Amino acid sequence: MEDLALHIPTDVIDGPTSLVTALIAAIAVAWCTVAARRGLDERLVPLAGLATAFIFAAQMLNFPIAAGVSGHLLGGALAAALLGPWLGALCVTVVIVIQALLFADGAVTALGLNVANMALIATFTAYGVIALALKVLPRTRWGLGAAVFAASIVSVVAASAGFVLQFWVGGEPVGQSFGAIAGAILGTHVLVGIGEGVITAGAVTAVAVARPDLVHALRGTPLAQPAPAVKEAS
Amino acid sequence: MKKLLIAGTIVTLVLAGFVSLFASASPDGLESVLLTGCDTSEGEITGGTCVLQSAGEHEIGGAFADYGMSFLDNEILGASLAGILGVLLTLGVATGLFWLLARGKKPAEDRA
Numbered sequence: 001m002e003d004l005a006l007h008i009p010t011d012v013i014d015g016p017t018s019l020v021t022a023l024i025a026a027i028a029v030a031w032c033t034v035a036a037r038r039g040l041d042e043r044l045v046p047l048a049g050l051a052t053a054f055i056f057a058a059q060m061l062n063f064p065i066a067a068g069v070s071g072h073l074l075g076g077a078l079a080a081a082l083l084g085p086w087l088g089a090l091c092v093t094v095v096i097v098i099q100a101l102l103f104a105d106g107a108v109t110a111l112g113l114n115v116a117n118m119a120l121i122a123t124f125t126a127y128g129v130i131a132l133a134l135k136v137l138p139r140t141r142w143g144l145g146a147a148v149f150a151a152s153i154v155s156v157v158a159a160s161a162g163f164v165l166q167f168w169v170g171g172e173p174v175g176q177s178f179g180a181i182a183g184a185i186l187g188t189h190v191l192v193g194i195g196e197g198v199i200t201a202g203a204v205t206a207v208a209v210a211r212p213d214l215v216h217a218l219r220g221t222p223l224a225q226p227a228p229a230v231k232e233a234s
Numbered sequence: 235m236k237k238l239l240i241a242g243t244i245v246t247l248v249l250a251g252f253v254s255l256f257a258s259a260s261p262d263g264l265e266s267v268l269l270t271g272c273d274t275s276e277g278e279i280t281g282g283t284c285v286l287q288s289a290g291e292h293e294i295g296g297a298f299a300d301y302g303m304s305f306l307d308n309e310i311l312g313a314s315l316a317g318i319l320g321v322l323l324t325l326g327v328a329t330g331l332f333w334l335l336a337r338g339k340k341p342a343e344d345r346a
Contacts, residue, residue, distance in 0.1 A: 006264075008264070009289040009290070010290035010291065010292060010293065011288055011289050011290040012268065037339070040332065040335055040339060043235075044332075045329060046239050046329060047239070048332045049325050049326075049329030050239055050242045050243060052325070053243070053322075056250070056320055057246045057247075057249040057317065057321050058249065060301060060320075061253060061254055062258040062262060064260060069260055069262070069263060069266040070257075070260040070261065070262050070263075071262055071263050072257075087332075091328060094324065094327060095324060100294075101294065102296060102298050102320070102323070103296075103300065103301050103320065104292040104294060104295050104298075104299035105292075105300070107290075107293060108294060109293065171285070172285070173285065174285050175270065175285065181267060181268075181270075185263070185264065188263035188266065191263070192262075192263045207238075211238060214238070
């Protein structure tokens with residue numbers, strides 16, 4: 001059985017780049033902690049805990065995206081849609097720290113890099129895209145689904161662009177040029193993003209239909225009904 | 235709320251403990267690009283030149299490295315239990331941390 005490794009491993013990005021990124025990520029996570037407390041109340045705690053555990057589980061589910069290549073959920077879009085950017089970024093951070101410390105997934109020295117890309121860049125990008133998309137799209141199940149789908153793709157590509165930047169600064173292209181690596185990383189992650197979009201749109205709309213008040217992106221408003229509630233004969 | 239949480243927890247445990255066994259074993263988007271240029275056989279680099287050759291061993295490793303349980307002979311059982319353990323641990327750690335963060339904040343009608 002092949003080892004399941006999902007994140008940036010040891011020694012791919014040099015020490016100085018990892019350290020500087022870790023410092024920036026630590027400041028950003030501290031800032032998220034302060035901001036998350038403002039929107040948090042005891043009612044939300046179990047949902048945030050469950051969303052975090054769900055992201056851990058979903059990251060294990062690699063789906064094929066091309067011959068011999070798989071992708072997996074990063075979770076930023078899911079966390080942003082359900083919990084907002086501050087709390088959402090903290091959820092993904094918890095997942096990445098547990099993976100690095102207990103499951104040998106993602107180097108400890110690369111924690112800052114992995115948190116920056118997947119917890120911070122992905123979550124905040126996703127939140128921005130959802131907020132923008134919901135200004136134009138109807139607040140229906142489909143509108144929300146489309147917004148989350150688009151946010152997933154953009155957020156995953158943005159996270160991979162974070163890696164490309166880190167690799168440009170502190171990595172060493174071996175066996176292929178930097179341009180080829182950058183192109184391949186961004187290209188593959190469009191496909192990963194599509195997979196993430198399908199899963200995330202499904203999960204978020206499922207919660208939105210059952211409990212719209214628990215979807216941060218809807219800001220307390222229920223979904224608009226596109227037509228009178230007629231049970232679909234399936 | 236309770237129903238949603240229980241259902242969500244069960245779904246999450248099934249995903250990590252069972253569905254994960256059927257997940258694709260191919261390297262993910264990041265790893266596959268970093269492996270480009272190398273020949274691999276069963277997850278090990280056997281030749282060529284690629285970025286991942288310079289990657290070191292994980293600093294900690296540990297009994298649950300790579301989502302398995304190294305002390306169990308049965309790999310499938312180990313992978314399933316590691317997934318379940320990871321979910322329960324993540325659930326516990328995250329809920330605990332968020333509870334600490336939310337301490338003293340009652341649900342308010344006029345949330346800013």
